[in-house]
Every structure is written in C-alpha cells, then in structure tokens.
Amino acid sequence: MKKVAVIMGSASDLPVIEKAIRTLKDMDVPHEVHIYSAHRTPEEAHAFSASARENGFGVIIAAAGMAAHLAGSLAANTTLPVIGIPMKSTAFANGMDALLSTVQMPSGIPVATVAVDGAVNAALLACEILAVTDDALAARLAARRSADTQKVLAANADCERQYNG
Ligand code: RP5
Numbered sequence: 001m002k003k004v005a006v007i008m009g010s011a012s013d014l015p016v017i018e019k020a021i022r023t024l025k026d027m028d029v030p031h032e033v034h035i036y037s038a039h040r041t042p043e044e045a046h047a048f049s050a051s052a053r054e055n056g057f058g059v060i061i062a063a064a065g066m067a068a069h070l071a072g073s074l075a076a077n078t079t080l081p082v083i084g085i086p087m088k089s090t091a092f093a094n095g096m097d098a099l100l101s102t103v104q105m106p107s108g109i110p111v112a113t114v115a116v117d118g119a120v121n122a123a124l125l126a127c128e129i130l131a132v133t134d135d136a137l138a139a140r141l142a143a144r145r146s147a148d149t150q151k152v153l154a155a156n157a158d159c160e161r162q163y164n165g
Pocket residue numbers: 008009010011012013037063064065066087089
C-alpha cells in the first residue's frame with residue numbers, strides 16, 4: 001500500500017495532528033510524520049514533496065497555521081493529492097487566516113482543504129483516496145462508518161430515555 005505523509009509546520013501543531021496520526025494507525029495505513037516549514041525549512045519541505053511519489057507516498061497531509069503556506073508549497077512540487085489542514089494556532093480570527101491561506105489556491109495547484117483543526121477528516125480523506133484501489137481499506141472505512149452510526153444511535157437512545165416523557 002502507498003504511504004500517507006503527515007507534514008506539519010511546527011511542533012506546536014502536534015497536539016491536534018496526533019489525532020490524524022492515531023486515525024491512520026486505527027485504519028492500519030502506513031504513514032510517516034515530519035515537521036517541515038514552508039518558511040523556516042523551505043529546502044527540506046521542497047525536497048520531501050519533490051521526491052514523495054518515488055518514495056512510495058500516495059497522499060500528503062499538510063498542517064499549518066497563521067500564514068499557512070505549507071500545503072500549497074508542497075502541492076507546487078508534486079502531483080500527488082495534498083490535503084491541507086488549516087491550524088487554529090493562535091487566537092487571531094479562530095484560524096480563519098490559516099483557512100483562507102490554505103484553501104485559496106491558484107488554478108492548477110489544488111489543495112483539498114478540510115476544516116480548521118480537521119485532523120481526523122484529513123486522515124480519513126487520505127484513506128478514502130487510497131481506498132479507491134484498495135478494497136480491504138474500503139471495507140475498514142465502511143466498518144468505521146457503521147461504528148460511528150451505532151454510537152450516535154446509542155447516544156440518541158440515552159437522550160430520549162433521559163429527556164422525553
Ligand atoms: C505555522 O505557524 C505552524 O504550522 C504553526 O501552526 C504556526 C505557529 O508556529 P510556532 O510559532 O508555534 O512554531 O507555521
């Protein structure tokens with residue numbers, strides 16, 4: 001199976017990005033995690049994305065906050081799908097700065113952007129991309145969906161028991 005790369009701009013992103021890493025582990029998808037910054041380590045970020053396809057990756061997840069150029073700059077150097085996670089790394093604008101920096105890509109260089117701090121969905125979207133050609137992974141995704149459905153049904157049953165006359 002192709003690997004998923006999880007790249008974040010700073011170690012300060014880790015508390016949120018650990019949710020993506022855990023999701024990839026739960027889905028039994030091979031992955032690598034790196035801290036590369038579009039601004040502080042641009043050469044390392046460039047080298048990683050330029051060689052990602054030949055190094056066995058199928059999808060890149062890129063998380064950054066503030067002036068969040070990481071996902072776009074990685075996407076500029078690869079034709080692998082890049083999923084951007086805008087990080088709410090400061091109180092300013094609740095992450096809207098990072099959301100707009102990540103999602104507003106020029107035509108020709110796409111970044112599939114999830115919600116602010118949307119680490120779990122980024123990992124699941126990466127799995128869904130790999131599952132297009134992997135039936136076993138598609139089955140694991142379907143099982144996770146069913147488990148999530150059961151959790152909501154159980155919560156609804158509790159809620160109805162407690163609050164409805
Ligand atoms: C971004 O700036 C990082 O991805 C992080 O979300 C934000 C703040 O980084 P630190 O100043 O905490 O290293 O590049």
